[in-house]
Amino acid sequence: MSAQEDSISYRIIADLLEARTGQQIDRGRRWRIPTTLATVFRKRGISNVDQLVCLLASPGEERLADEVVEALLNNETYFFRDRAMFDQLDDHVLPTLREKRAMRKRLNIWCAGCSTGQEPLSLAMLFRSQKALWDGWTIDIVATDISSKAIATARRGIYSQFEVQRGLSVTQMLTHFEETPEGWKVDPALRAMIRYRERNLLEMMDPDQRFDLVLCRNVLLYFDRPTRSRAFDIIHKTMADDGWLMLGAGETASSLTSRLAHVPNTIGLHQPVGLMPAKRQAI
Amino acid sequence: MKTCLIVDDSRVIRKVSRHMVEAIGLAVEEAANGQEALDACAQAMPDVILLDWNMPVMSGIEFITRLRASPGGEAPKVVFCTTENDAAHIREAVQAGANEYVMKPFDHETLQIKLQLVGVA
């Protein structure tokens, strides 16, 4: 590692991102900062991180910090990412919830860190593919992300050719999207199943909210351990006692919180601790 | 090991696709046009065919139509891989018997998922 990545300017940028979002850029990855910020540099006519830090300190540049944070966030996502995990929802989680919520006929779902919307839309497609099973139900999907750009894209619901085919079968693409001059536009009825909100997941949601299912996938990866613990506690508070949390394929809450336990034999599924062992749905 | 026949008149595209498909774990054969591909299929049906649209000698659509009508020609999964990127072309391909459709450009992830969706990866 060169001394440059260890310099005060690189640290200031990394600290800015962490303070705003919880996301860390450890020293081994700091060399990427200038490449990631290339567009910001070009727009401002600057060429290095030191100049950026000077600009950030100048009066009238309050918006610049927002731009830098936006650019540093990794928004990588695609439809039905890790399909096996959606199969788990289909095979185990949704049938269980359908039984348990049969009286209320309502499901509250939260996608935390939804990026440009591919994840909540995948969920919406899943429900739509089982339309008969959910007849008369209210499926409320709240999808949040800290990136205002990502949320704006998600709200718009128009995807490039590259994005639309990433993860979808040709049938799903033709069924749920319409080709328009601006790109592939998602079926408005599908889009209407989702409420998008710009929000930092480290800030508490509505305290009365009780989600039956929370997806928080590939978001907490770059939080340090204390911040991840905090995130799990916040998520736990928003969950129904018998609700489910689905993390990313390689992620776990074990050893970071005592409130959530990994459901044996599943990829990334967690439930609140305190459920009677017999009641917890081992798969 | 499952087999994949890459049908494309561009040597460069065949090379790039071969690289991706081999990384996914399939054995690769190549054909430079639809006729060559039909001949290859008559020898041995591959598990999956990556098929370009515009090619000299025989277009991708003509190829798949003739493949599907030939003995054993129902078996291979066919994934169109083409710059034809509008819904009308895509529907036409599906109607002609294509199982999946990839618009160029695409990345490794996209191709891998498509091959998983047709059951060969």
Ligand SMILES: C[S@@+](CC[C@H](N)C(=O)[O-])C[C@H]1O[C@@H](n2cnc3c(N)ncnc32)[C@H](O)[C@@H]1O
């Ligand atoms: C790599 S994407 C993952 C998207 C999707 N969940 C998936 O798995 O495909 C991570 C997303 O988390 C968002 N994010 C990062 N920190 C966040 C925070 N503190 N609060 C809410 N969203 C955050 C980023 O903006 C980005 O869109």
